[in-house]
Amino acid sequence: MFSITGISALSVLVASSVSVTANARSADDARARKFIAEHETRIRPLEKAVSLAWWNANVSGKDEDFKVKEQAQNKLDEALADRERFAELKAVKQLKLRDRLLARQMDVLYLLYLEKQVDPDLLKKITAKAIAIEQAFNVFRARVDGREMTDSEVRKLLKESKDSAQRKAVWEASKAVGPGVEKDLKELVGLRNEAARKLGFKDYHVMQLFLNEQTQEPVLRLFDQLDDLTREPFRRAKAGIDAKLAMNCGISVDELRPWHYHDPFFQESPAVFDTDLDAVYAGVDILKLCKDYYAGIGLPIDDVIARSDLYEKPGKSPHAFCTDIDREGDVRVLANIVPNEYWMNTMLHELGHAVYSSKNIPRTVPYVLRIEAHILTTEGVAMMFERPAKSADWLQKMGVTVPDPKGFYETGATMQRNQLLIFSRWCQVMLRFEKELYSNPDQDLNKLWWDLVEKYQRVKRPQGRNAPDYASKIHVVVTPAYYHNYMMGQLFASQVHHTIARRVLRTAPDKALYVGHTGVGEFMKKRVLAPAKTMPWNALTKYATGEELNPKAFAADFEGK
Numbered sequence: 026m027f028s029i030t031g032i033s034a035l036s037v038l039v040a041s042s043v044s045v046t047a048n049a050r051s052a053d054d055a056r057a058r059k060f061i062a063e064h065e066t067r068i069r070p071l072e073k074a075v076s077l078a079w080w081n082a083n084v085s086g087k088d089e090d091f092k093v094k095e096q097a098q099n100k101l102d103e104a105l106a107d108r109e110r111f112a113e114l115k116a117v118k119q120l121k122l123r124d125r126l127l128a129r130q131m132d133v134l135y136l137l138y139l140e141k142q143v144d145p146d147l148l149k150k151i152t153a154k155a156i157a158i159e160q161a162f163n164v165f166r167a168r169v170d171g172r173e174m175t176d177s178e179v180r181k182l183l184k185e186s187k188d189s190a191q192r193k194a195v196w197e198a199s200k201a202v203g204p205g206v207e208k209d210l211k212e213l214v215g216l217r218n219e220a221a222r223k224l225g226f227k228d229y230h231v232m233q234l235f236l237n238e239q240t241q242e243p244v245l246r247l248f249d250q251l252d253d254l255t256r257e258p259f260r261r262a263k264a265g266i267d268a269k270l271a272m273n274c275g276i277s278v279d280e281l282r283p284w285h286y287h288d289p290f291f292q293e294s295p296a297v298f299d300t301d302l303d304a305v306y307a308g309v310d311i312l313k314l315c316k317d318y319y320a321g322i323g324l325p326i327d328d329v330i331a332r333s334d335l336y337e338k339p340g341k342s343p344h345a346f347c348t349d350i351d352r353e354g355d356v357r358v359l360a361n362i363v364p365n366e367y368w369m370n371t372m373l374h375e376l377g378h379a380v381y382s383s384k385n386i387p388r389t390v391p392y393v394l395r396i397e398a399h400i401l402t403t404e405g406v407a408m409m410f411e412r413p414a415k416s417a418d419w420l421q422k423m424g425v426t427v428p429d430p431k432g433f434y435e436t437g438a439t440m441q442r443n444q445l446l447i448f449s450r451w452c453q454v455m456l457r458f459e460k461e462l463y464s465n466p467d468q469d470l471n472k473l474w475w476d477l478v479e480k481y482q483r484v485k486r487p488q489g490r491n492a493p494d495y496a497s498k499i500h501v502v503v504t505p506a507y508y509h510n511y512m513m514g515q516l517f518a519s520q521v522h523h524t525i526a527r528r529v530l531r532t533a534p535d536k537a538l539y540v541g542h543t544g545v546g547e548f549m550k551k552r553v554l555a556p557a558k559t560m561p562w563n564a565l566t567k568y569a570t571g572e573e574l575n576p577k578a579f580a581a582d583f584e585g586k
């Protein structure tokens with residue numbers, strides 16, 4: 026009896042302490058819910074205003090539109106910088122929240138607010154500086170012999186000219202934006218570092234990675250692995266490319282300089298093989314092909330196309346991007362389509378981003394998490410979808426006549442393989458340059474840039490050139506410490522593609538074409554798109570592919586296995 030009473034008294038005690046904890050926990054959850062609800066009310070309209078203003082400014086290129094964008098950004102930054110809100114956020118984040126989704130939202134919000142916890146005047150200076158440089162890029166056109174060239178014209182000439190002197194002149198003209206923005210860029214780096222140090226980080230690069238749920242060491246380890254994996258295959262591939270480039274211009278391989286490659290940074294595979302992929306695309310309706318392709322795999326994008334701005338016009342940004350305006354399905358692409366392989370590739374890429382947006386993320390995912398898991402996962406999806414642009418099989422399945430399918434196939438396959446190798450070496454330069462740029466901005470950056478280019482890309486620096494060529498890469502300004510994510514995105518692209526080949530199409534990865542297979546869309550929606558930011562990037566990678574991010578599938582792709 027006694028013992029029974031004792032036991033029941035004890036269980037009452039235990040039960041009541043459990044329920045006290047439960048009550049405290051649900052009070053904690055309620056506090057988190059309240060914070061998130063208030064966040065949405067305050068921040069959501071400001072985020073939408075920034076997206077819209079950014080879109081408008083890039084479409085028009087007008088000073089007043091850039092001013093509106095700057096003001097909208099400042100308003101958002103000020104709201105996120107609120108000290109009291111951040112204190113409450115930190116307090117709630119430390120509680121043991123019962124609801125996993127709430128905890129995840131608090132983690133994501135913490136990083137979002139943390140970035141803005143710098144002195145508001147310093148933040149404004151950073152934003153103004155970045156926008157001024159971005160605008161200089163947008164309106165910059167290379168000038169050769171007094172004539173302005175569009176970005177597409179520069180690319181076309183670098184692709185086609187056999188005249189070294191002409192190539193050199195155009196290449197140098199395309200770099201002229203660098204000296205114009207160098208001073209501003211160095212000031213911007215200084216301001217960014219100042220902001221990072223005030224928040225307790227060593228420098229801006231370290232902070233930027235932390236804010237994106239990464240750390241320098243494992244990222245560098247992954248890049249060292251990639252360096253080892255790609256060094257020899259790259260050297261061999263480049264020897265073949267160099268021989269053709271030299272022959273085309275009637276010079277020796279030793280005389281090759283950066284302007285002999287087919288884009289201003291040697292980040293893409295030069296089109297030096299027998300079949301010219303552009304010839305096939307000259308008569309292709311790129312937009313229609315994109316619509317048909319995405320619809321056929323169960324991921325239609327017609328509504329995105331309808332809202333987009335897709336062709337060249339004066340003042341407009343010469344680049345391409347996709348933006349999700351409101352996380353409610355207003356998704357748009359800015360592009361400058363001309364009928365060639367580059368724009369086929371770019372459109373497939375940007376529409377890949379469009380697919381991975383609030384268009385396909387269920388509305389049941391909370392607003393805070395209704396975005397891609399990470400920049401590397403959205404780049405990965407975009408890169409996975411851009412790959413067929415170089416495939417004759419793909420074109421034929423899409424109903425396009427390819428006059429020389431065998432030639433196109435061989436050229437396309439070689440370019441694809443070269444592209445992956447060239448891109449990975451280029452990303453090595455960007456990651457290592459940016460890390461150094463922020464850890465030691467006072468060093469000789471002109472020299473550092475060319476040291477890295479020579480080491481990783483094996484491109485000889487122009488003799489006697491002492492110019493800020495790093496400053497002609499817009500990404501250093503507008504998407505700092507971001508570029509390594511493109512490379513990690515390629516790893517993600519290969520890994521997801523291999524999974525689709527194995528699980529959905531049940532074929533070898535190099536045989537796996539998605540055309541007409543709605544199963545691809547189903548897999549993508551369920552395993553890659555729907556979780557959105559409810560999972561960190563590596564958890565999503567494992568959820569989608571069964572493994573954490575690694576270079577195995579990527580290596581298999583460029584080895585042509």
Ligand SMILES: [Zn+2]
Nearest residue numbers: 374378404407
């Ligand atoms: Zn992209």
